[in-house]
Amino acid sequence: MNGFSFGHFIRRPEFGSLLSLVAVIAFYVIFGHVNLERLFGAASWVNFAANLGIVALPVGLLMIAGELDISIGAMIPAGSMSIAILSGYYDLPIAVGIIGALGFGVLVGLVNGFLAVRTTVPSLIITLGTLVAVQGIVLAGSVLLTGAASVPLDAPVWAKTIFGQLFHGNYQVIIIWWIGLTAVFAFVLHATHYGNWIFAMGGDEESARNAGIPTNRLKITLFVLSSTSASFVGMCGAILFNSAQVSGGMNYIFNTIVSIVVGGVLLTGGFGSIIGIFFGALTFAIVNQGIYFTDIDRNWSNLIIGVMLLSAVLLNNTFRLIALSFVPKKRK
């Protein structure tokens, strides 16, 4: 309301993630003698951040709404196998493969959502169940249908242009998707009334429901968004690399949660921001991939991530308290 001020900025949920980003880069510069020019010129961590970030956005929304979705770990290979089996093995048009991959995401999201709404089982357990179940479906299904755990895919040019090609050297086109989706999610969460509903639901679901918010419908929608996004990332990977494997994706579970928490989202819901999640993914990617540009042995990267996660959470707690206890000065 009073324009930009540092005090205002410090109370935003994303402040901690920006600080983490700066701290990590400073650490690499001081202790790793990183070549900043090479680091910022490299595509590897941007690609990594984009793939991670697209999954982190909807999962972050779910966490703000007080839920969790770990089935994304299985949805990434599920998305790539769906399109590879349909359009690669059975030679169906690529559009069918795309619809198949995204449709599978919608389906699993609906299952997660309905179970979360109809039962009182925590969504961690529900999506743990669907995580393992989808892994089983993907492995058994691909062996049953194709006899292999890895399927080649040859996508036509237009599909590669939109979903999986490299530009400017080694940058994946999914980076553009990530930035676009971040803008859309930021608009929805921070500028529309749906965003208000998500915050309210994460803050106090009972009160939100009493205030007339269709919490069940909202929850199901968010679960569908998250598993479809994961499936989308898998699909883009298959189009880019011309093949799909049944394994992989499990790392995404922890990576997204770390990115989101570093991004300032409260684990119990009701607080967070899209810009924070964006920077969370970016920070995670720099730690994870940027270490190759330093003198530090890359085996240390997990230690750095662990320390960063803990300090980011502590920082975020502090900033949240500052935001809570903030009382504006009396205006003259």
Added chain:
Amino acid sequence: MSQETPILELQHVDKNFGPIEVLNDICLKMHAGEVLCLLGDNGAGKSTLIKLLAGVYVPTRGKVLMDGKQVHFERPRDAQEAGISTVHQFGGTFPLMSIGRSFFVGVEPTKGWGIFKRFDRRTANVIAVKAVQDFGITRIDDGDRLVGGLSGGERQSLAIARAVHFGARVLILDEPTAALGVKQASHVLRIVNEARKRGLAVIFITHQVMHPLAVGDRFAVLIRGRLAADFLKGEKSREEITDLMAGGEDMAELEAEISGNGENLHSSAHVRAPQTE
């Protein structure tokens, strides 16, 4: 006052959960501009009664009338649309949301069209702050402040102001002062008074005696699911009410027992009226 049609009336209402009778033959009338204090010990059925009025539960038997006409609330939404608003102990607000945002949860003001329709934060903040200040809470002047940073009394006030702003005619306050300090509680009582002046029917639920005595016009005491007493202000003393709530003779007996013990005189005063400090 009691000649006019009550805003809300319960006629011989029962509520059972399976074989368990929680409420039995409850008859109550609530009038505009009147504060009804619903007293009762823990487990007396107060919460169940509120939930019946708020549309969370449907009565097993009996009738609920609004303005003399029978109504059926299937969901909380139905009761809200009829103008019955419940404010819970902690205000029913969202600690990590701004005042403006939490004020308009579920009824957000928007600007723009189509896919660019967006939440109108400025309007929301202005309206929310004005609504709260009209209730005399002038300390709240920035709609961007987080609700969790307000005191308990301010949060209650915000929730009550919200209910009134959205056209509540019957205000149900569930233990509004239970978690508050003395000063903040008097804050809330002042707001209850203001709501009454505006012509709302207020139902004040509590197991304390002091607070309702300050603002109540009519008192109803629930004991084990039955309406044990229904009287107007000034008809009974504080001691009589306390005894009623504790289940009649029990309290007097307990006191005699304790004072017979001699050295426990101090704690007897404490049991008697813990809220008198």
